[in-house]
Amino acid sequence: MGRGGKRTVRALALALAVACAAGCQTVREEVRPLRETTLTVARSGGEVTLSWIGVRGTYYSVMYTDARGAKAQWKLLPDAINVRGLATGEPIVVKDRLPAHQPRYYRLVQDVRPLAP
Numbered sequence: 583m584g585r586g587g588k589r590t591v592r593a594l595a596l597a598l599a600v601a602c603a604a605g606c607q608t609v610r611e612e613v614r615p616l617r618e619t620t621l622t623v624a625r626s627g628g629e630v631t632l633s634w635i636g637v638r639g640t641y642y643s644v645m646y647t648d649a650r651g652a653k654a655q656w657k658l659l660p661d662a663i664n665v666r667g668l669a670t671g672e673p674i675v676v677k678d679r680l681p682a683h684q685p686r687y688y689r690l691v692q693d694v695r696p697l698a699p
Contacts, residue, residue: 621690630678632688636667643691644676650687659688664696 617637621644624631632644644662647654662676680686691697 617692619690619692621688623688628679628682630680630686630688631675632662632678632690633673633675634690636665636670636672636674638667638670639694640667641665641693641696642667642674643697644678645689645691646678647687648685654687656689658697666696 619634622633624633634642636642642662642665644659644665645656646659647656649655659676659678661678665674665676667674678686678688
């Protein structure tokens with residue numbers, strides 16, 4: 583690396599130090615699940631079956647997106663919002679329909695309280 587490269591690295595390090603000293607902070611958000619839950623997804627043509635083992639009194643909501651990546655827009659699956667576990671150890675099953683060629687990604691949200699409607 584030439585002299586200009588070293589100056590650029592030093593200037594960048596100084597700029598980062600100044601930015602952090604001016605109130606920049608790292609925010610780390612961790613979401614710990616109530617319990618480990620496995621969401622099983624099976625697809626047959628345009629029908630998707632999602633299932634998991636429920637816990638009594640726990641509310642579950644399924645979210646989906648049609649694109650992967652950090653900028654994916656996650657939405658609630660209309661027929662899978664605030665599904666309540668009625669008995670521990672019993673499977674919960676919901677369905678989704680979409681065109682056979684369209685990809686879709688899912689995530690399961692769980693809480694002891696229902697999501698706000």
